[in-house]
Amino acid sequence: MVGNKVGLIWSNDYQRYNFGQSHPLRPQRLALTYSLMEKLGLLDNPRLEIISPRMCTKEELEMVHSPKYIDIVKKISDNPKDDSVNPFRHGLGPGDNPIFKGMYEASALICGGSLIAADKVWTNDDFNVAFNFAGGLHHAVKDKASGFCIFNDIAVAIAYLKKIQKDIRIAYLDIDCHHGDGVQWLFYDDPDVLTISYHETGQFLFPGTGSINERGEGKGKGFSINFPLLPGTSNRIYLNLFRKTAPKILEAYQPDILISQLGVDTYFDDPLTQMGLSIQVYRDIAQTIKTSAKEYCQNKWLALGGGGYLISVVPRAWSLFLAKMLDVELLNELSQSWIEEVKEKAPNESTPYLLWDRGDKSDVTLLANPDVTKKMIDYTKELIKICDDEFIPALIRY
Numbered sequence: 001m002v003g004n005k006v007g008l009i010w011s012n013d014y015q016r017y018n019f020g021q022s023h024p025l026r027p028q029r030l031a032l033t034y035s036l037m038e039k040l041g042l043l044d045n046p047r048l049e050i051i052s053p054r055m056c057t058k059e060e061l062e063m064v065h066s067p068k069y070i071d072i073v074k075k076i077s078d079n080p081k082d083d084s085v086n087p088f089r090h091g092l093g094p095g096d097n098p099i100f101k102g103m104y105e106a107s108a109l110i111c112g113g114s115l116i117a118a119d120k121v122w123t124n125d126d127f128n129v130a131f132n133f134a135g136g137l138h139h140a141v142k143d144k145a146s147g148f149c150i151f152n153d154i155a156v157a158i159a160y161l162k163k164i165q166k167d168i169r170i171a172y173l174d175i176d177c178h179h180g181d182g183v184q185w186l187f188y189d190d191p192d193v194l195t196i197s198y199h200e201t202g203q204f205l206f207p208g209t210g211s212i213n214e215r216g217e218g219k220g221k222g223f224s225i226n227f228p229l230l231p232g233t234s235n236r237i238y239l240n241l242f243r244k245t246a247p248k249i250l251e252a253y254q255p256d257i258l259i260s261q262l263g264v265d266t267y268f269d270d271p272l273t274q275m276g277l278s279i280q281v282y283r284d285i286a287q288t289i290k291t292s293a294k295e296y297c298q299n300k301w302l303a304l305g306g307g308g309y310l311i312s313v314v315p316r317a318w319s320l321f322l323a324k325m326l327d328v329e330l331l332n333e334l335s336q337s338w339i340e341e342v343k344e345k346a347p348n349e350s351t352p353y354l355l356w357d358r359g360d361k362s363d364v365t366l367l368a369n370p371d372v373t374k375k376m377i378d379y380t381k382e383l384i385k386i387c388d389d390e391f392i393p394a395l396i397r398y
């Protein structure tokens with residue numbers, strides 16, 4: 001029997017993962033998340049245990065990344081001006097992944113957090129879920145940083161689980177607005193790691209991959225699944241697709257553990273993307289994931305964070321996820337002290353007054369545009385059909 005304790009991995013040092021003031025991935029979003037969880041009373045829940053992360057060792061990072069890449073990150077982290085190495089060839093430098101002092105330690109700490117979370121859920125039967133919301137850095141690959149991700153903590157956690165349990169079968173479910181490319185490519189030929197990604201279509205958004213035809217290769221054929229979504233996809237259309245596909249896929253695969261990447265940059269107002277979800281929908285998504293983990297994934301769920309670039313929004317969405325893990329029903333309100341904190345840390349964002357926005361702006365927009373709505377509904381129906389006719393049969397043959 002798996003118990004019902006929830007591990008939350010947290011350290012103030014997570015905020016050291018900081019690409020600088022003008023970078024969209026602001027560390028304040030993590031502190032604001034922890035503080036909101038605290039103010040909502042979630043951290044006092046008797047089922048919750050707060051767990052400190054530790055840095056991943058070099059050997060643990062080598063389960064995923066090449067020794068050469070790890071070495072370069074370490075060198076420029078110690079001395080950002082070190083000209084004996086060529087960081088640009090490895091995706092590091094001005095642009096998405098700027099070099100900063102201490103970047104090795106900051107990244108290794110996040111990886112260590114995800115590894116500890118994986119270990120808790122897999123080896124300690126008191127825990128059925130652990131949440132490392134600073135993790136979820138899904139774009140990094142073996143030799144390269146990409147899309148704000150230096151080391152791939154998700155892949156490190158997967159590699160760790162495969163190491164301690166040789167025959168383990170892992171399902172990875174990624175709801176970030178960007179395709180979960182790094183994790184997909186790192187396990188593309190592995191039938192024991194099923195990757196499922198729901199994301200805005202790569203036709204319009206970084207990293208450009210994640211088409212419906214990327215399905216794995218070799219022995220892993222059929223074990224990569226992608227749902228590229230149209231810009232502006234609304235709550236209702238998203239949920240309909242998600243509920244009709246994700247649980248069925250997991251039921252067919254019957255993994256030993258579920259790992260989810262919970263990026264919330266699908267929010268309608270996110271500055272980096274063009275999707276149409278509002279905050280309340282994350283509660284429904286959380287419910288579907290939780291039920292699926294319980295019914296089809298041996299009640300073991302490792303939850304990680306991911307994207308989301310409005311720091312007034314990300315903490316609210318992730319608090320709804322944590323509340324769902326704890327079976328707590330929250331009221332739709334925010335404490336004045338947290339609102340003040342947001343005003344101070346995010347002076348350029350509109351001030352939130354409620355925990356979730358009631359607005360269903362994209363659904364309203366769609367109602368006013370019946371042609372667009374029809375196109376979107378037809379497109380989603382097609383995805384559901386492909387899932388039923390092709391994705392699921394490929395898993396059952398396993």
Ligand SMILES: [Zn+2]
Nearest residue numbers: 176177178307
């Ligand atoms: Zn993203």
